[in-house]
Every structure is written in structure tokens, then in C-alpha cells.
Amino acid sequence: MTEHAIPVADIPDGGARVLDGPDPADPGTIVTRTGSRVTAFRNDCPHAHLPLDLIPGRVMARDGRHLLCANHGALFRTTDGLCVRGPCRGRRLTRLGVAVADGLARITPDPRSPAGARQSS
Numbered sequence: 848m849t850e851h852a853i854p855v856a857d858i859p860d861g862g863a864r865v866l867d868g869p870d871p872a873d874p875g876t877i878v879t880r881t882g883s884r885v886t887a888f889r890n891d892c893p894h895a896h897l898p899l900d901l902i903p904g905r906v907m908a909r910d911g912r913h914l915l916c917a918n919h920g921a922l923f924r925t926t927d928g929l930c931v932r933g934p935c936r937g938r939r940l941t942r943l944g945v946a947v948a949d950g951l952a953r954i955t956p957d958p959r960s961p962a963g964a965r966q967s968s
């Protein structure tokens with residue numbers, strides 16, 4: 848997994864961004880934001896271990912509240928990655944570490960980092 852740094856302002860409030868890594872074998876990272884809270888997940892659906900987005904970068908469901916896996920329709924909460932509908936209901940996206948400082952969100956593979964960290968300024 849590639850480490851990323853992204854300005855919090857570049858993540859749509861109430862939405863998500865998909866960050867690709869330089870390695871084509873890396874499924875990428877999904878970053879979500881609700882106000883000042885930033886959360887990140889591996890772009891790897893627990894159902895069939897495919898990236899959620901069939902159209903690159905499009906992971907938000909039409910309801911604007913969930914992440915959608917376009918492969919078979921699973922819906923995940925943006926806050927904790929829990930699948931609430933679909934073939935992997937009850938399972939979760941793999942959460943990544945997030946640390947926010949000075950308006951920049953740093954995403955690391957270490958889930959012990961303060962995931963869902965709040966923006967500090």
C-alpha cells in the first residue's frame with residue numbers, strides 16, 4: 848500500500864476520493880470526509896477483493912451516505928467501512944491509519960494511527 852498525503856480541503860465534505868498508487872497492483876485508497884473527520888480504507892471489497900470503483904474514482908452511492916461497490920452492489924458506511932447491504936453484509940473494508948495536521952491528511956497502512964482523526968487546525 849502506498850502512503851498518501853492529501854489536503855483535507857481536496858476531499859469533498861460528505862464524500863470520498865480514490866487515491867491511486869504508482870503500483871498497478873495496488874488497489875488504491877478510499878478517503879472519506881465528514882466535516883473535519885477523515886477516514887481511509889483500502890479500495891478492496893471484502894466480497895471478492897476487487898476495487899469498489901468500476902468507473903475510476905466513483906465510489907459514492909446515490910444516497911450520498913454510503914460507499915458503493917459497483918461490482919455486486921455492496922454498500923458500506925463511510926465512517927467505519929461496515930457493509931450494511933450486499934453479499935458481504937457485516938464485513939468491513941480494511942481501515943487505514945490517518946493523521947491530520949495543518950490541513951493535510953496523511954494516510955498510512957498502520958491502522959493503529961488515529962483513524963478518523965480530526966483536523967487539528
Ligand code: FES
Binds near residue numbers: 897919
Ligand atoms: S466485489 Fe464488492 S460486492 Fe462483490
